[in-house]
Amino acid sequence: MFKGKAKEALICFSNPRVTLKYPFEPQEPPDGFRGRISVDVEKCIGCGGCANVCPSRLIRFYDDGDVTRMEFILDRCTYCGRCADVCPEDAITMTKEFETATDDLEDLYIIQELYMGTCNRCGRCFETDNWIDKIPTRRNREGRNFVGPAMPHVQPIKEVAK
């Protein structure tokens, strides 16, 4: 009886207080921590890759004429970070923010609108402005080899010119 108790007492006394002073002292999570999502609308090209991979399907894109509306309803977020992984423009990042408890559900909504560029030739909306801005440098990207602010039409441009 006493042998066991003596060993237990030794374990207890050889380890002083380990409790952290949180929340009175802030706690910084390690690098690579997956906290609340942050979306940089300046970088977003509206490709919708994040909506495609989100396991809880909380990212939605709506095409509505000259604007594309994107909604992040973060109350279902599992903080897996797949959206940040697949984002080609690094517009989505996982911050270190982990104190996300709130009494207002709308604090967990990120709703952004992306303006769509109109085609110089037919006047219809076809891509987000952010994407068109990048075309001169990124035009050789797979499947996106059109040039300048016009959408790829059925007939090649040269034939029309004839």
Added chain:
Amino acid sequence: MHSTGYCQALEKAAQIEVPPRARFIRTIILELERIHSHLLWLGIAGHIIGFDTVLMQVWRIREPVMWLAEQITGNRKLYGMNIVGGVRRDIPKELHPKIIEVMDKVEKETIAVLNAVVDDTTLRMRLEGVGVVPNKDAIALAILGPSARGSGVAVDVRVDHPYAAYAEVGVNVVVETGEDIWARTVVRIKETLESVRIVRDALAMMPEGPIEAKIDEPIPPGLVACSSVEAPRGETHHFVITSDEPRPYRWKARAPTFQNLQAVPLSIMEETIADVPITVGSFDPCFSCTERVEAVDVRTGELKVYTKRELEQLSRAKTKLLRGE
């Protein structure tokens, strides 16, 4: 752990080969999860019988494992580590000394706890000869994991159907023949030490290379596969039928708690209500905080519902009684 099961089922269905490094990383993450899960259980078991020193000390030992997981994967739990065809994050070289350091510390302290509780007569009075599941009933009820291994049934998916890197690393299955709660406790503590060994070996044997298989084409629809993973509580099975959409047509997971709970009526037979919490708890069930017991007096037909708090008080009172306080 569930994500590994699901990814393995899909990889089996679509015949995707996972790179060796990814398999080793999966093994390390699975074993880290087992270490913290078994330590968590040991703490809760101590709490149920009113031995809160165990709770405090064991959870202190467990905490560095959680921090380590946070550093490797980006979260304490819900690691988000698996993807079909591999893993999402590498374990960089810089983290290896840190992992070894934490493992050494966990091993040293777990051995100290094991030595201390083995000599603790109060603890053994509460746990020995209580919640007995005889060997033949354990086989008949097909209980799994540490609960079965405490009754002398050597079932372990890691050995029976090796997955991830377990074939390379090897697993020494811990089997105790005590058949009672004490045996299950000892199995869990010794398995923690075995997991520490596996993490160390896996880290040393981890080959270089890619961590993700290249998948060029979508997974075809109509493929069927089943995969098994040894979770801390027992074996978990995942069944998948693929579809032409980017999500499965059917998916079914069977977790071990359901199977293990079948042994509860048998093990609480002829015991006092004060022994019910620790007996049910010894199977490491996940109840989502609905712990309560309905007791019917067979002579009067009277029904009494014991809440979690009442059960805990009864259980703790019994420990005091045994200690003669």
